[in-house]
Amino acid sequence: MEVVASAPGKVLIAGGYLVLERPNAGLVLSTTARFYAVVRPLRDSLPADSWAWAWTDVKVASPQLSREATYKLSLKKSTLQLTSVRESANPFVEQAIQFSIAAAKATITDTERKDALDKLLLQGLSITILGCNDFYSYRKQIEARGPPLTPEVLLSLPPFSSITFNSEAANGTMTGEKCKPEVAKTGLGSSAAMTTSVVAALLHYLGAVDLSFPGQSSSDGATERDLNLLHAIAQSAHCIAQGKIGSGFDVSAAVYGSQRYIRFSPEILSSAQATGGTCLSDVVSDIVTQRWDHENTQFSLPPLMTLLLGEPGTGGTSTPSMVGSVKRWQKSDPEKSKDTWSKLGIANTALENQLRILKKLSEEQREAYESVVRSCSRLAYGKWTEVATNQHQEAIVRSLLAARDAFLEIRRHMREMGIAASVPIEPESQRQLLDATMNMEGVLLAGVPGAGGFDAVFSVTLGDASNAVACAWSSYGVLPRLVRGDHRGVSLEDADPRTREVSAAVSSIQII
Numbered sequence: 001m002e003v004v005a006s007a008p009g010k011v012l013i014a015g016g017y018l019v020l021e022r023p024n025a026g027l028v029l030s031t032t033a034r035f036y037a038v039v040r041p042l043r044d045s046l047p048a049d050s051w052a053w054a055w056t057d058v059k060v061a062s063p064q065l066s067r068e069a070t071y072k073l074s075l076k077k078s079t080l081q082l083t084s085v086r087e088s089a090n091p092f093v094e095q096a097i098q099f100s101i102a103a104a105k106a107t108i109t110d111t112e113r114k115d116a117l118d119k120l121l122l123q124g125l126s127i128t129i130l131g132c133n134d135f136y137s138y139r140k141q142i143e144a145r146g147p148p149l150t151p152e153v154l155l156s157l158p159p160f161s162s163i164t165f166n167s168e169a170a171n172g173t174m175t176g177e178k179c180k181p182e183v184a185k186t187g188l189g190s191s192a193a194m195t196t197s198v199v200a201a202l203l204h205y206l207g208a209v210d211l212s213f214p215g216q217s218s219s220d221g222a223t224e225r226d227l228n229l230l231h232a233i234a235q236s237a238h239c240i241a242q243g244k245i246g247s248g249f250d251v252s253a254a255v256y257g258s259q260r261y262i263r264f265s266p267e268i269l270s271s272a273q274a275t276g277g278t279c280l281s282d283v284v285s286d287i288v289t290q291r292w293d294h295e296n297t298q299f300s301l302p303p304l305m306t307l308l309l310g311e312p313g314t315g316g317t318s319t320p321s322m323v324g325s326v327k328r329w330q331k332s333d334p335e336k337s338k339d340t341w342s343k344l345g346i347a348n349t350a351l352e353n354q355l356r357i358l359k360k361l362s363e364e365q366r367e368a369y370e371s372v373v374r375s376c377s378r379l380a381y382g383k384w385t386e387v388a389t390n391q392h393q394e395a396i397v398r399s400l401l402a403a404r405d406a407f408l409e410i411r412r413h414m415r416e417m418g419i420a421a422s423v424p425i426e427p428e429s430q431r432q433l434l435d436a437t438m439n440m441e442g443v444l445l446a447g448v449p450g451a452g453g454f455d456a457v458f459s460v461t462l463g464d465a466s467n468a469v470a471c472a473w474s475s476y477g478v479l480p481r482l483v484r485g486d487h488r489g490v491s492l493e494d495a496d497p498r499t500r501e502v503s504a505a506v507s508s509i510q511i512i
Helices: 091-107 111-122 139-145 151-155 190-205 224-242 249-256 266-275 280-289 319-332 334-364 366-376 381-387 391-421 428-438 466-475 497-511
Strands: 003-014 025-041 055-062 067-074 080-082 125-131 259-262 295-298 305-311 443-447 457-462 491-493
Touching: 003 190, 003 249, 003 305, 003 334, 003 457, 025 190, 025 249, 025 334, 055 091, 067 091, 080 091, 091 111, 091 125, 091 190, 091 224, 091 280, 125 190, 190 224, 190 249, 224 249, 224 266, 224 280, 249 259, 266 280, 305 466, 319 334, 319 391, 334 366, 334 391, 366 381, 366 391, 366 457, 381 391, 391 428, 391 443, 428 443, 428 457, 428 466, 457 466
Parallel strands: 055 125
Antiparallel strands: 003 025, 003 491, 025 125, 025 259, 055 067, 067 080, 259 295, 305 457, 443 457
């Protein structure tokens, strides 16, 4: 028996900083970048004396890191002990495993299913974790090789590429200290996607949830109860692993897909935070019986709009540090910060409303919508009004321009907040790039995702305009990423993704 589950990365296009506090909302898009977890039994059969075992074995493999960690799992406490002395612990993986097993024990109550659960645990667990290349920056390697910064260069990388490590000398160390990966992350929420994929695969493997809905995303077809349990366990494991209770929009997107998100009350995880994840059975029992008050309303970009991400190559932004600076500014200047947040909230709502209006118009006036969007994709925004020849088309153009104006307001207030808090939310280098992007043909929005900084930029383009934007970004020294928007959340896969890649390669060879 093998279970493969995947969960997507995310892009927060509106609601940065505000989403940290209820009842402010964030607009988050899930993406084509996915983490995969493959779970299978470590042993095919059980030894005769296995019924008396107090511990079982867990092996976690990360092929991209050339790492393999082994653990002993307490069957009574659902806790792990690392037994491989050469590997350092990954708290996100460990908490995902522990919380998932404890949740399965807490929610599976009938005798037959409990016996099946016990047998699966006694067989041991083999867990393999894989992340799409989109979660990692290969810009330094590409620059070292000399090719242009184009998406085609990223396509030349093998799927699930190895993540190389700095030498000890480069890290300024001599011996004995672990080297850090030289490949930076791209801000798509890798820890949330990885945690969610592991939790989903384990909960399904152990029989606590059923994510098997052939031909569609599990987030589209699984029962509300199963997805909510998965969400609660993934959020809890992720918060304990990172040592703080964040907004949770990244985990929510990994579970449910693209959405309008309002965070859960932090008090829900107070018991887990107080114990640091110990006393797991009590903590999980409390978590699964809590009323989670987060809100996730379905949201996606209207048709014929494309999400494009770029890597400027001036990274080094620390999101926790920036969030801390903004919070200190809020305390030092409550009146100004409250006014800024209020204006940001109004602009965020205006953007959401216009995008929802455009989606409705695409359904009610399909031909007019498609005609306008395709025409505008070939024009700069100043000429969009010229394409409207009737009232339906005029309404569509008005909404496009209103969405653009709302986003400009969001950018302005985010810059003001950054200046007041002394953090580079939209640095000057990014501002110039984004202004130039928003003046390109067919560009609706262009901004910095999430908390902002130097690491990434995004744009939302109309029709086929994304190709021209990608070419322009390349000429500016920005590496266009391959990742795109994808509304799906967590999903049960039919096979190990490496198997699919090999099959695709063989098929292409046969065609040639």
